[in-house]
């Protein structure tokens with residue numbers, strides 16, 4: 001990645017040396033590169049140039065306001081899954097008419113907020129949701145532009161916990177019953193079924209599952225139009241994978257070519273919801289070795305980041321490349337070591353028997369490709385304060401979320417009077 005490189009023997013984020021940043025903000029912390037975010041967005045925008053396509057960044061991947069603002073300035077819309085995310089998108093400068101609202105469990109309150117804000121589209125995933133949305137919209141005297149999210153029963157060939165397009169998943173409406181549901185939607189007050197949505201999973205490393213799903217969607221659009229529905233839009237979700245280790249990831253251009261070849265003749269506006277592909281490789285997690293410990297059978301590096309800060313390795317056995325912040329000499333011998341955090345669970349493991357150059361206490365290391373599903377999935381388990389996020393741009397940097405104090409963490413809690421001594 002050209003935005004995180006060694007210069008003068010130390011790892012930099014753009015033009016900012018990480019040891020200095022670590023000294024200033026304290027470890028662990030997330031660090032994002034503006035140039036990487038912009039390059040990723042521009043690659044998408046360029047690949048779809050000249051087509052009627054809206055790139056709605058899936059906020060769930062990284063919803064820091066400064067990250068949203070970086071992308072919205074370039075024209076990105078947003079895919080949101082809660083009222084909170086919708087409000088973040090608006091606060092980050094995304095116009096309401098570029099926001100789509102996804103998710104299997106929108107509350108009536110969230111529906112009302114979305115309709116009040118005047119967002120572009122709600123993606124509906126069940127009949128009860130359709131009925132609730134109709135009631136809410138009609139009571140407000142509004143019409144909700146909706147997509148029905150269909151489940152195409154396609155195997156995304158990704159980790160089971162992030163595959164969403166098989167019949168047994170909770171997502172979408174079975175594509176074989178979609179025509180009945182569109183008929184029902186069209187008859188409901190306050191509902192305008194204008195789109196078909198699909199999203200089959202995340203971190204896809206092959207175009208084939210996308211192709212299979214999109215072909216089924218195009219077939220459905222023809223059938224729905226024959227039934228008299230005015231389908232004007234497609235929402236093709238997100239899911240394009242990134243390089244973590246040695247995956248062969250499709251280029252954005254190839255993905256765009258496939259999308260255009262399958263959907264190009266429909267005359268539909270296309271919404272895309274990329275998350276990871278825009279932010280994943282634009283962020284790293286910097287952590288410091290607390291101790292090096294020799295166990296009975298293994299060596300351990302105990303770092304000051306833990307599963308509560310970056311849960312992907314614990315949850316999905318995800319691989320994040322680990323780089324020493326001080327550049328190792330090219331002939332430094334590597335040896336296998338387990339990289340673990342301080343949390344009291346064996347699952348608090350970042351890497352097992354990873355071959356790394358010699359590292360010792362106080363050394364800094366960086367976990368790469370931590371920009372997506374990193375900070376957003378963190379918790380304060382073990383009363384570990386959420387770690388700061390820093391955005392770099394050239395030689396500039398800004399702390400875009402500061403580390404809360406323990407006092408702030410305790411301030412939301414109350415001990416009831418009956419527990420007084």
Ligand code: LLP
Nearest residue numbers: 058102199202203238239273274275276373
């Ligand atoms: N659209 C919908 C409806 C989604 O459910 C998702 C992700 C996206 C778009 C964005 O997908 P992306 O382009 O980022 O693949 N925490 C997991 C990933 C969960 C993805 C959930 N849905 C991880 O760390 O790998």
